[in-house]
Amino acid sequence: MxxxxxxxxxxxxxxxxxxxxxxxxxxxxxxxxxxxxxxxxxxxxxxxxxxxxxxxxxxxxxxxxxFETLTDIRRFDSQIDGASKLISRTTAGYAIETVILRPSTGRTALCVSSQVGCAAACAFCATGQMGVAKSLSAAEILDQVVQANRLLAAEDRRVRNIVFMGMGEPLHNEAALHETLATLGASQGFDHPPSRTLVSTVGVPEPLLRTAERFPTVNFALSLHAASQATRETIIPLAKRYSLDVLRSAVEQLNAMQPERTSVMIEYLMLDGVNDSDADAALLLDWLQGLRVHVNLIPFNPIATAPHLQSSPRHTIEAFGVIIRNAGHPTTIRYSLGRDIDAACGQLVRDENLAIAKSLRQVASQDLSAAGP
Ligand code: SF4
Structure with missing residues (x-):
């Protein structure tokens, strides 16, 4: 490690x-x-x-x-749906977010961060617009699980599902991700079943396949968000590097590596006038053909840095879902929890981290000038 x-x-x-x-x-x-x-x-x-x-x-x-690697833990509870957000400080002083979700199914889920900020810089994401990108250590990722379980113990609950959907692109932090998954699953570690862990990526094929090879029963989600190459490139800069064809081939390989019962989650953020037309649904159906997937349609929580992006209206999301479902793909509309605590990652800590990054840069430049020529 x-x-x-x-x-x-x-x-x-x-x-x-x-x-x-x-x-x-x-x-x-x-x-x-x-x-x-x-x-x-x-x-x-x-x-x-x-x-x-x-x-x-x-x-x-x-x-x-x-033992503890995270400090200064602050808790924010949603008043509407039982989500809690924990903000804690890393060893380097940055703020990270961890979200506890208590859905009505009773299956408590934990959304962990793998980085401070994110170099992927997706247009719709507050974390990607943070202007900072630092990877967390495995200990800092795992400590989020310990802190959440401590809080949940008072409610007689435990984290059941762990999802890497918090701040950061986990596959840009591959070594720490692998160490985290190994410690989570180890009998000497958390003994957490890999089938209750989900790694979500915006699409970085090589590390995705390496991770699946080592942890074939972990679940994976691909944030597709558009099945038109041109549209995807407008909202996800990494799409220019990894085309939809390359990603499709990666999902095909994932399907072959994973157990028959396991589907790859396809995440599709519903953006008004961007990716939500019938023609977009037809493109998505083409892309999905022959893949073992579960499609999640996600209403969008607007963020301040992207005022031009708005969520599709509910009736549009439902109609889009009918088209995908009728073609035989399991499809769920995911209504996000914790809207009142800005559970969309990165929103609460953005300014804090920008200030920390600025002061660290100042300290570094002072150190350099003190070192002299
Ligand atoms: S959506 Fe995910 S990959 Fe994209 S910038 Fe945000 S955290 Fe990074």
Whole structure:
């Protein structure tokens, strides 16, 4: 795991590093397992995890290990639909968002961030317009799960589904994503079934296929948003690099790699007058032909940086859905939760992160000028 400098401590999430430390301190592996159960599965504190270790090694272990990597956690609860947003601070000082969704199905879901900002810069996304793009470490991603489970424990709930739909393009942070997925699924880690994890991408084919090869039972979502190459390029800059044909071939390969029961989620943001006509639906049907997919139509939450983009009206979304469904593709209209807490990622922390990035740049330039010629 590449989480090294938490003040030169190993992250408790880093299973191989902690195993190596335990060997060095001659700690019985069963005691380490109990500490992990306390922290990862019971969502207890670092002190409670340390209490599972033999008293004579606790101080040495605590001195070498970083538990919480996120700090300054602030909570915002929706007053309309049971969503909660957590804003926390990374080791570098940036603010990230994590959203807890409590849908009526009772299946609590957690939307995690994988980056601060996002280099993909999609026109419809507040995170992409943040002007910052920094990858999180695996420990910072996994700590979002711990923090959410701690909060949910008070409600007698646990995170059931984990979705990588928060800030960032997870496949631009591939190494940390793989470490995160490995630790989530490991029996010594969170023991979280991979089938309850979903990685969402705007379409970066090579890392997508590498990830599926290593984690074939994890679910994947592709943010397609348009089946016309020209339209897609106007809202997703990465579309110029990876064409619709290339993405279609990637989904075909995903279908071949994954179990028969697994479909790739196709996310389609409904944008008024941009991608929501009958002709757009026909293009989408062409693109979907022969693929094992589930189509999610998503009403758009407008953002300040893209006033020209508005959501399609409800009747248009429903009519579009009928066309896709009648062609035999399972289709769901997803009404987003947490509208009153700006659950659309990036909206609450944008200005905060811009200010942090600016002050870090100033510190860096002061350091450089202090270093002198
Ligand atoms: S939609 Fe996803 S990939 Fe696009 S800018 Fe936002 S976070 Fe990045």
């Amino acid at each position: 590449n989480d090294a400098p938490f003040n030169n401590k190993a992250a408790f999430f880093d299973l191989p590093a902690i195993d190596a430390l335990a060997r060095r301190l001659k700690i019985d592996p069963h005691r380490v397992r109990r500490a992990r159960v306390a922290y990862f599965k019971k969502s207890l504190s670092a002190d409670a995890a340390l209490a599972e270790l033999p008293p004579e090694v606790r101080d040495a272990f605590a001195a070498a290990v970083a």
